[in-house]
Amino acid sequence: MARQELTAEMGLSLLVVVVNRGKGSKVLNFACEKGANDASCLFGTGTVNSRMLQMLEMNDVDKEVILIVVPTARETEILNQLNMKFHFERKNHGIAFTVPLAGIMKMKRDTSVRWSHTGESQHTQGDYVALLTIVDKGKAASVVQISQTAGYFGGTIIRARGSAGKLNVVLDMIVEPEKEAVLMVVEGARANHLAALLKQQLHLDQPNRGILIQMGVSQTMGLFQTDQHEG
Amino acid sequence: MNLFASKLKEVLVSVLPITALALILNFTLTPMDARIVTKFLVGSLLMIIGMPVFLLGVDISITPIGEQISEVLVKSNKLWLILLGGSFFGFVVTIAEPDLHILANQLKTITSGRFDSNLMVGCVSAGVGALISLGIYRILKNIRLNRFMTVVYLIILILGFFTRPDFLGIAFDASGNTTGSVSVPFILALAMGISRMTRSNEKEENDGFGILGIASSGAIVAVMVQGLFSDTGPIAGSLPVIELTTNHVLLDFIVNCPQYARDTLIVILPILIIYLMIERIWIKMPLRKLRRLLVGSVYTYIGLVIFLTGINVGFLDASRLVGYQIAAFDKPWLLVLIGMLFGVITIPAEPSVHVLTRQIEDNTAGSIKAITVMVTLCIGVAVAVSLSMLRILIPELQLWHVLLPGMIIAIILSYTAPDIFTGIAFDSGGVAAGTMTSVFILPFAQGAAEFIPGASIILDSFGIIALIAMTPLVALQVLGLIYRMKTPPLLSEESAMNTGVVED
Amino acid sequence: MDNFTMLAIVPLGYAxxxxxxxxEAGASGATIFRARGADHTHAEGFLSFKVEPEEEIVLIAATGEVINAICAKIHEKFEKDSARDGSIYILPAR
Structure with a gap:
């Protein structure tokens, strides 16, 4: 399939796919086949919600997070094709969701952001909300634990580094502190509760403690949220 | 699929070729008696059980321990403390390495006691410690790895001129033995941690790689220096054949297990104790995380003991027998070919290789894939083993005839290949010659040398490690060149070609 | 005042x-992720493995106004400084 230039006018979405490690390149290739220009893959770690495995400290799962830009009009079609190949409807086969893009820019070619005009729906509340919490290295596990104890599903932890706030000086060099990001997808109605909980427990309202971003999700696949309430 | 399941899958794929090859050889070229075959199969089974447990343990225990220690060191913000800490830990993990003690004792035997084995262990540990400290200094001061290694290799070369050829092989063998299954993940994590924590600009991406190569060269220098200053007399006699046999197959495993249990404990315990002291004083983790580390250490220990018992008891006899029988066919090409196959299948079964390739994947976000590195490493080691077989067949072919050009090519490549591949290459050199080499390839070569007249078991087998440590340097840097060639062209050109640019 | 999250996807080393x-444009902080991009080439034959180039993803949370300023600044820099192109996505945040 030929690749097409994606313009903000046509309405764009960011398709986020989380799969077990090893499948990331397959998803990337799939995106290429479907004509996506922009696709990137990150490594992350997830957790299995199993008491037995947790006792044995074997509850970690290596994950890959793939970001693909797709036209909103083809969102459903691409999600379905993706599902045919990776079977998100089965448990533990990964999840996929889309977030509407508000704008896009190519660094060398555009002088300004092309704001999406069809993106009026961007603030309408979907069924789900994606929560991205960025905290100092070592705190991500607490984020996941806070959310799990409160009855929410876990999340995917992604390694990162930051360049904010206080300067870190080691041996006369200014260094960038290591960070961790946790990506979680929760039901829209309960998102604010979880966000408030995290903010309170991790003191995110104080400077340099971390940030929390909420994004409205338009379509999801492979979420078994309701099953997880008890866990 | 949880972490253990994915490790198990990874290991199954890596171990089955060895079992398959041994069985095929058994039914075709080299029929072995049922007892040896059974032992081999039990050994393989233990390996399949032990390795994933060990790798899981490394992931949740040894690697985080190394990272946390590096964090404590860096946060001290004192250069001398970071360097001293690095050399201290390098010394501790090396002096506990059982393979190093075995080698030292072998040397004592074959030099009729004139070689001081304790002195050697001390020298090598000090050498490794010193070089790790220099390697960390390199990371902190952003000295490029190729320049650093050029200087180190020049020193080795100059020492080499004054070193007797038999000591040359021993020096390299020592370097292969210092990077054991526990020290590899630990030292790697320590260096990667320091590298990540002190990153201040884009040129410093992943400069933690290379530390294992640097550590190994410390052992080489140490043994060479000791060789210069000690009068060991002629190296004579033969290696004591290690008898691991009783009359009962399963009994063999049970009888030998305590020895590996003790050796492994000696390696893991010091790291764990020192870490726990540091943890209680400076880190003070929540108990939940500490529990995870301790459980992980138990996995590492149990996994490694099962693995070592399995391969040592199960594989030694079989590989030696196969080597002898293949040589007995009197067809040189067959020996070279089977040697090459042995080289290919050994690498995926080496735990340290899995540890290294995982670190590579993690730190390049999967851009450099574990499987690609492993395949390249296999090719490199296959060439190394083939060359070693040629050396057994042609006594005129001296070790340095192969080693010197190889090292020169490696150094030249290090100035052209991408930096990260140079780092990976020097690490792989240290990692490739590990436990599996000593139970699989060395006995095979020794078996072959036993049959072939004019081949010296000591000289030839000691050279193999040197070659196995050298060829990956070339192979992986060539891979780096291929990678750069194949990296997609500049994004701007590429998109401009493919898309009609829409102007506002 | 609308809040947005900006993701800039650039080749390794440009973050x-x-x-x-x-x-310069007034962002207060950023988070950098390591990633790899897709390989669009159709590899064939021997040595046909794909090379997925290393990338960095820069995440910045800011208001629409600041985002506009940042993008203009980035464009200004990248137009002359860098040989490589990158993409910026802007996501609505709540």
Whole structure:
């Protein structure tokens, strides 16, 4: 399939796919086949919600997070094709969701952001909300634990580094502190509760403690949220 | 699929070729008696059980321990403390390495006691410690790895001129033995941690790689220096054949297990104790995380003991027998070919290789894939083993005839290949010659040398490690060149070609 | 006032330039992720493995106004400074 230039006018979405490690390149290739220009893959770690495995400290799962830009009009079609190949409807086969893009820019070619005009729906509340919490290295596990104890599903932890706030000086060099990001997808109605909980427990309202971003999700696949309430 | 399941899958794929090859050889070229075959199969089974447990343990225990220690060191913000800490830990993990003690004792035997084995262990540990400290200094001061290694290799070369050829092989063998299954993940994590924590600009991406190569060269220098200053007399006699046999197959495993249990404990315990002291004083983790580390250490220990018992008891006899029988066919090409196959299948079964390739994947976000590195490493080691077989067949072919050009090519490549591949290459050199080499390839070569007249078991087998440590340097840097060639062209050109640019 | 999250996807080594530009334009902080991009080439034959290039993803949370300023600044820098192109996505945040 030929690749097409994606313009903000046509309405764009960011398709986020989380799969077990090893499948990331397959998803990337799939995106290429479907004509996506922009696709990137990150490594992350997830957790299995199993008491037995947790006792044995074997509850970690290596994950890959793939970001693909797709036209909103083809969102459903691409999600379905993706599902045919990776079977998100089965448990533990990964999840996929889309977030509407508000704008896009190519660094060398555009002088300004092309704001999406069809993106009026961007603030309408979907069924789900994606929560991205960025905290100092070592705190991500607490984020996941806070959310799990409160009855929410876990999340995917992604390694990162930051360049904010206080300067870190080691041996006369200014260094960038290591960070961790946790990506979680929760039901829209309960998102604010979880966000408030995290903010309170991790003191995110104080400077340099971390940030929390909420994004409205338009379509999801492979979420078994309701099953997880008890866990 | 949880972490253990994915490790198990990874290991199954890596171990089955060895079992398959041994069985095929058994039914075709080299029929072995049922007892040896059974032992081999039990050994393989233990390996399949032990390795994933060990790798899981490394992931949740040894690697985080190394990272946390590096964090404590860096946060001290004192250069001398970071360097001293690095050399201290390098010394501790090396002096506990059982393979190093075995080698030292072998040397004592074959030099009729004139070689001081304790002195050697001390020298090598000090050498490794010193070089790790220099390697960390390199990371902190952003000295490029190729320049650093050029200087180190020049020193080795100059020492080499004054070193007797038999000591040359021993020096390299020592370097292969210092990077054991526990020290590899630990030292790697320590260096990667320091590298990540002190990153201040884009040129410093992943400069933690290379530390294992640097550590190994410390052992080489140490043994060479000791060789210069000690009068060991002629190296004579033969290696004591290690008898691991009783009359009962399963009994063999049970009888030998305590020895590996003790050796492994000696390696893991010091790291764990020192870490726990540091943890209680400076880190003070929540108990939940500490529990995870301790459980992980138990996995590492149990996994490694099962693995070592399995391969040592199960594989030694079989590989030696196969080597002898293949040589007995009197067809040189067959020996070279089977040697090459042995080289290919050994690498995926080496735990340290899995540890290294995982670190590579993690730190390049999967851009450099574990499987690609492993395949390249296999090719490199296959060439190394083939060359070693040629050396057994042609006594005129001296070790340095192969080693010197190889090292020169490696150094030249290090100035052209991408930096990260140079780092990976020097690490792989240290990692490739590990436990599996000593139970699989060395006995095979020794078996072959036993049959072939004019081949010296000591000289030839000691050279193999040197070659196995050298060829990956070339192979992986060539891979780096291929990678750069194949990296997609500049994004701007590429998109401009493919898309009609829409102007506002 | 609308809040947005900006994701800048650039080749390895360019994240620091993006952040420098963003800080000039008034961003208060950034987070950098390591990633790999897709390989669009159709590899064939021997040595046919795909090479997925290393990338960095810079995440900045800011208001629409600041985002506009950051993007203009980044464009200004990247137009002359860098040989490579990158993409910026802007996501609505709540």
């Amino acid at each position: 620091d330039k993006v952040i420098a530009a963003a800080n």
